[in-house]
Amino acid sequence: MKVLFVDDNKSVLAAFRRNLRKRYDVATAEGAAEALRMLENDGPFDIIVSDMKMPGMDGVSFLEKTIEISPGSVRIMLTGNAEQDTPVEAVNRGHVYKFLNKPCSVDDLVVALKEAEGHHKVQQVEQQMLEQTVSGCVKVLTDVLGLVAPFALGRGQRLKDCLVPFLKVIKLKGLWQYEVAALLSSVGYTSVPSELILKLERGQKLNVHESSVIRKIPEIGYELVSAIPRLERVAKMIRYQRKSYNGSGFPEDNVSEQSIPLGARLLRVFEDRIDLERDGISGQAAFDIMSKSHGLYDPKILGLCFKYYPNYLTTSISKDKDVLTVDLKSLKPGMCMVSDLSTKDGILLVEAGNWLTGATIQRIRNYHTLEQVDGPFYVQLPDEA
Numbered sequence: 086m087k088v089l090f091v092d093d094n095k096s097v098l099a100a101f102r103r104n105l106r107k108r109y110d111v112a113t114a115e116g117a118a119e120a121l122r123m124l125e126n127d128g129p130f131d132i133i134v135s136d137m138k139m140p141g142m143d144g145v146s147f148l149e150k151t152i153e154i155s156p157g158s159v160r161i162m163l164t165g166n167a168e169q170d171t172p173v174e175a176v177n178r179g180h181v182y183k184f185l186n187k188p189c190s191v192d193d194l195v196v197a198l199k200e201a202e203g204h205h206k207v208q209q210v211e212q213q214m215l216e217q218t219v220s221g222c223v224k225v226l227t228d229v230l231g232l233v234a235p236f237a238l239g240r241g242q243r244l245k246d247c248l249v250p251f252l253k254v255i256k257l258k259g260l261w262q263y264e265v266a267a268l269l270s271s272v273g274y275t276s277v278p279s280e281l282i283l284k285l286e287r288g289q290k291l292n293v294h295e296s297s298v299i300r301k302i303p304e305i306g307y308e309l310v311s312a313i314p315r316l317e318r319v320a321k322m323i324r325y326q327r328k329s330y331n332g333s334g335f336p337e338d339n340v341s342e343q344s345i346p347l348g349a350r351l352l353r354v355f356e357d358r359i360d361l362e363r364d365g366i367s368g369q370a371a372f373d374i375m376s377k378s379h380g381l382y383d384p385k386i387l388g389l390c391f392k393y394y395p396n397y398l399t400t401s402i403s404k405d406k407d408v409l410t411v412d413l414k415s416l417k418p419g420m421c422m423v424s425d426l427s428t429k430d431g432i433l434l435v436e437a438g439n440w441l442t443g444a445t446i447q448r449i450r451n452y453h454t455l456e457q458v459d460g461p462f463y464v465q466l467p468d469e470a
Contacts, residue, residue: 086110086202089130091120091147092163093139101134104191109198117142121150129155132201134194136187137164149178153258157208159201163187215314222313223265226272228444231435234282237271239439240359244270247355247398254393257347259318266322266348270356272309273302273323286433300335303327322348326356331380342383350383354390357382359398368396406465413453413460416446419467428457440467 087110090101098113105111112127114120116139124130133151137144148160160180165187182204183197231238244267252260274282281295291299307324310316326349328334332341354375361371372391375382408423418441426435426449434452435445441464452458 086132086198086205087112087130088132088134088198089114089120089123089128091117091133091135091139091144093136097136101194105195105198108195116140117144117147117150120147121154124151124154128158130158131205132161132198133158134161134163134198137162145178148181152180157205157212159205159208161185161197161201163189219313219315222316223269226269226275226309228442229275230269230272231439231442231445232448233279234271234274234277234285235433235439235445236286236436237274239436240271240356241268242440243359243398243438244268244352244355247359247394248351251390251393252351255389262316262319263322263348263351265316266319266326267352267355269306269310269319270323270326270352271302271306273304273306275309276305277302283432287431300327304336318346319348322346322352325349326352328353329381330383333380345383350386354382354386355398358390362398409464409466410461411464413450413462416441416449416462416464418443418446420464421467423463423465426458426462428452430457432457434458 088105090098090111090113092098092101092113093116095115098115102111102113109132112123112130114123117135118141120133120135133148133155135144135147139147144162144164148162151158151160159182161183162181163185182201185193185197227238227241230241245264248267249260249264252263257263277285277298281291281298284291284295285299303324303326307320310323311320313320324336325340325345328336328340328345328349330342330345330350330353332339357375358371361367361374366374372387375387376384411420420441422435422437422439422441425433425437427433432452434449435441439445449458453460
């Protein structure tokens, strides 16, 4: 169990190390600034024990900052402050689990650490259950999207493929949220009538009423995703993905520039660039078009996007992988379709570049039973294989 003690008193920190090093993996920091650096470089820590009164940054402000850096840590505060507002503020802002009065005996501290250790284990179990629930909800939504609008699922998959390596390079935190936002960016298409889906798949021109329906897709996606625990931030990214940097576009509100969620600004740049590349426009030509569209994009994100991908965005179809010819029984989740798969009636089942899911494979089997789809199928194996 890793425990970080934070205090501006060197003697107090030395006492913590001396008395507890045989029981715990003890680390100490002289003040909040050093502790935050340690959390960034050596974390996460299971338990954080902080003094209240420290120069530069008090314990409440420090623990509040640790929530984003190390959300799974259990927080204990040492305080000699008798004011009544300190515990309330610490609980509300710093998510403090337990308070100990200074001076604190070793026995009292050990008891508190044991209780925090037990609380941490309970938190981990609850976190795992919550993550499984979230993962299951995301899977259901993507499966439904793949059945209703395969092209929309493919769009999300390509966005995810582009964004993940890009975000790793710029060292953005909370990567999973942006990954899920990309994958579910088009989930609002599940509400679109099948006739309109077919027109979109065929690239046909939409009338005014149909265009109005399409404009509402991010808002519908927001309503679907915001109902899932822990995906509130993801939902806002989806809602504002078509919002222009200058504040124009949808939704129609006063949000603009840096107030637009970062994930939404990323999606806007990458989505529009994918659309240009589908039309055969890439590299410098695509950059020129997008950079001349004043007010639509975050200029910093636009520049970084083309700096990291100077020619083309990544694609699920790899020139370095073999194309396999397989029958229906050999289709497996995770395989990438190399060419569009449509029924004899022209219904698109899987778009080229899409990964197969269990739901899409079952849909292919159903159409095969109805004699609407014949093999063989051309695929590439996932990287894990």
